[in-house]
Each structure stands twice: as C-alpha cells, then as structure tokens.
Amino acid sequence: MSSSTTMRSLLSPRRVSILYLLAAEFVIFGLWNPDLFLSTVTMQNVASSQAVVGILALAALVPFIAGEFDITIGTNMALSAAIVAQQTSQHPDRSLLLICVVAVIACGVVGLANGLIVARLNVNSFITTLAMSQVLAALALKISENQQVLAKLPQGFVDAGQGKHWGIPNAAYCTLVLGVVLWYVLGHTVLGRHLFAAGANREAARLSGIRTEGLVIGSFVASGLIAGVAGVVYIAQIGTFSNSVGAPFIFPAFAAIFLGATQFNFRPNVLGTLLAIFTLALGVQGLQLSSDTGQFWITPMFNGVALLIAVVFSRRQAAAPLAADAADPQVDSEAGPAVGDAGADLSAADDRATVHD
Numbered sequence: 407m408s409s410s411t412t413m414r415s416l417l418s419p420r421r422v423s424i425l426y427l428l429a430a431e432f433v434i435f436g437l438w439n440p441d442l443f444l445s446t447v448t449m450q451n452v453a454s455s456q457a458v459v460g461i462l463a464l465a466a467l468v469p470f471i472a473g474e475f476d477i478t479i480g481t482n483m484a485l486s487a488a489i490v491a492q493q494t495s496q497h498p499d500r501s502l503l504l505i506c507v508v509a510v511i512a513c514g515v516v517g518l519a520n521g522l523i524v525a526r527l528n529v530n531s532f533i534t535t536l537a538m539s540q541v542l543a544a545l546a547l548k549i550s551e552n553q554q555v556l557a558k559l560p561q562g563f564v565d566a567g568q569g570k571h572w573g574i575p576n577a578a579y580c581t582l583v584l585g586v587v588l589w590y591v592l593g594h595t596v597l598g599r600h601l602f603a604a605g606a607n608r609e610a611a612r613l614s615g616i617r618t619e620g621l622v623i624g625s626f627v628a629s630g631l632i633a634g635v636a637g638v639v640y641i642a643q644i645g646t647f648s649n650s651v652g653a654p655f656i657f658p659a660f661a662a663i664f665l666g667a668t669q670f671n672f673r674p675n676v677l678g679t680l681l682a683i684f685t686l687a688l689g690v691q692g693l694q695l696s697s698d699t700g701q702f703w704i705t706p707m708f709n710g711v712a713l714l715i716a717v718v719f720s721r722r723q724a725a726a727p728l729a730a731d732a733a734d735p736q737v738d739s740e741a742g743p744a745v746g747d748a749g750a751d752l753s754a755a756d757d758r759a760t761v762h763d
Contacts, residue, residue, distance in 0.1 A: 424669045428685045435692030442695045456687045457577035458640050463659040463679050464584050465632035469625040471674050473605035474531035476629045481542035482513045484652030486637025488546040491557040491647035498558040510634035517630020521623030555647040567642025577639050589676040661713040
C-alpha cells in the first residue's frame with residue numbers, strides 16, 4: 407500500500423469525521439461570530455467547563471470497554487464532592503489531602519460494590535448502577551442535609567482549581583493526565599488488551615484463560631475512583647456542593663463515549679472520547695453565542711442529536727462487516743482457526759505478563 411493510499415485511509419471522513427466536524431464548527435461559527443467565538447476566553451471557558459465531564463467520560467469508558475454500563479458516575483462524583491464540602495466546612499482544621507483521599511476511596515468502594523453485584527450475582531449493569539445511583543443520591547442528601555454546602559478550602563487549593571498555566575485551565579490538565587494514563591493502559595498493556603477482549607466476547611475471553619470476572623470488578627472500581635477524582639476537581643473549581651450536582655454530567659459523558667467510539671479505530675477509545683467532548687461543547691458554545699433568542703434548549707438538543715447520529719453511525723459500521731461475512735461462503739470455515747489463534751495469542755500474552763486480576 408502506497409503512502410498516499412495510507413494517508414487517504416487515515417484521513418477518511420469515515421475514520422476521523424470528528425475532526426471534520428470540529429473544523430466545520432471553527433469555520434461556521436468563526437465566520438458567524440468571529441469576535442466572540444474565536445476568542446481565547448471562549449476556548450478557555452469550554453476547556454474549563456468540560457474538564458469534569460471529560461473525567462467522568464473516562465470513568466465510564468473503562469467498564470464500557472468491558473461491556474458494562476456505569477450510570478453511577480454522576481452520583482458517585484456528587485458523593486465525593488459532598489464529602490469534601492461537608493468535611494472542610496465542619497472540620498476546616500483537618501487535612502484537605504486526607505479528606506480528598508477518603509472521598510476518592512469511598513467512590514472506589516461504591517465501584518467495588520457495583521462490580522461485585524454485576525460480576526458475582528450476574529445482575530445487569532444498567533439496572534445495578536441505576537439503582538445504586540439512587541442510593542448514592544440519598545447518601546449525598548444525607549451528608550449535605552439537603553442544603554447547599556460551602557466548602558472552606560485553602561486559597562492555594564482554590565487557585566489550583568480555578569487557575570491557568572500557559573493559557574490552559576488547570577482542571578483541563580487533570581483530564582489530560584488521566585487521559586494519557588488510560589490511553590497507555592488500554593492501548594499498550596496486556597491488561598488493556600484483556601479488557602477489550604472481555605468486552606468483545608466475554609465467554610471466548612474466559613475460555614482463553616482471561617479472568618473476566620476480576621476484570622469486570624476492577625473496571626467498576628477504576629470507574630468509581632476516577633469519578634471520585636472528578637468530584638474533587640469539581641469542588642476545586644466551584645467551591646460549593648448542591649443537590650443538582652452530578653446528574654447533568656451523565657448524558658454528555660456517554661454521548662462523548664458513543665461518538666468517540668466511531669472514530670479512529672472504530673472502538674471505544676480515549677482520544678475519540680476527549681475530542682468528542684470538546685467538539686460537542688464547542689458546538690453548543692457556538693450556537694449559544696450566535697443565538698438571539700433563549701439559549702436553554704440548545705445544549706440538550708445538540709447533545710441529543712449528536713448522540714443519535716453517533717449511535718446510528720456506529721450501528722452501520724458494525725453491520726458492514728457482518729454483511730460482508732454473510733456474503734462470503736468461506737467465512738464459517740475460517741472462523742474457527744481465527745478464534746483459536748486469538749485465544750492462543752491472549753493466553754500467551756497472559757503467561758508473559760505479570761498482571762494479576
């Protein structure tokens with residue numbers, strides 16, 4: 407394959423449509439409202455406001471790759487924020503670092519409970535986490551006593567949460583650091599390959615020697631810990647906890663995961679997810695800046711349409727190989743060795759690795 411053919415394949419709209427959409431937003435809104443949309447302040451506001459959404463999307467991405475849904479990311483984040491706000495408000499003399507660590511660990515324990523129920527009791531992850539989200543919402547209400555809680559934070563912590571370095575909000579750096587770590591783990595380690603294998607075909611992965619039950623439990627624990635970090639970042643940015651925290655972040659996080667999964671390698675991935683978050687938020691910001699009427703409807707409309715398009719596009723991508731296989735009379739005879747070879751490769755990788763699920 408020539409280099410020009412490879413480049414055309416890499417830049418195909420089918421593979422990187424998110425980049426073309428992002429470029430279109432810059433062109434359309436840049437021409438429509440250049441003074442506001444193309445300003446540095448607008449880009450900084452988008453990056454800052456979407457930092458927590460990005461972290462929550464990364465949290466949900468881990469169990470999603472394993473073939474599970476974690477709906478508790480929003481309420482788990484709210485639980486973390488409530489713990490930090492309540493403890494710093496009532497016990498300002500306590501170590502802030504200790505409070506934040508306790509909040510994150512508490513969210514990890516919630517993830518462990520989710521994982522055990524899903525993996526050990528074989529309960530549907532959507533139902534499990536949906537029910538658990540109500541439990542977490544009740545805990546957050548109990549901790550905050552159904553009131554807005556103003557956190558008493560050191561000025562250095564507030565400056566870190568609201569400040570910028572080299573024009574980029576500090577909260578966005580947290581999202582990027584977590585994204586790099588997940589990108590490496592998911593794409594360059596045996597653990598990541600096993601997680602994708604478990605999500606693609608759990609029974610085949612189990613028969614290949616992969617400890618799928620431990621992977622599922624671990625994915626929920628990781629999701630809970632990352633959601634706890636999102637709560638700490640939120641408090642550093644906002645400084646207060648209210649009962650409305652958490653739920654509004656769930657939809658854009660999952661919309662970004664679905665949209666990102668249609669990009670680059672046509673499976674859930676970190677880069678596609680983060681690009682989708684920025685692209686969706688930038689589109690909403692452009693519409694809001696260019697609208698002369700009420701703006702309350704723009705965000706749900708834009709995110710909802712984007713999610714529908716992403717799901718339809720991903721279904722069409724998944725159906726294309728199946729249609730090709732159905733048209734090929736030799737595909738059935740070739741499927742057995744392919745599965746066997748994949749299982750052998752995964753087993754060999756598991757033997758070489760020092761990863762304990």
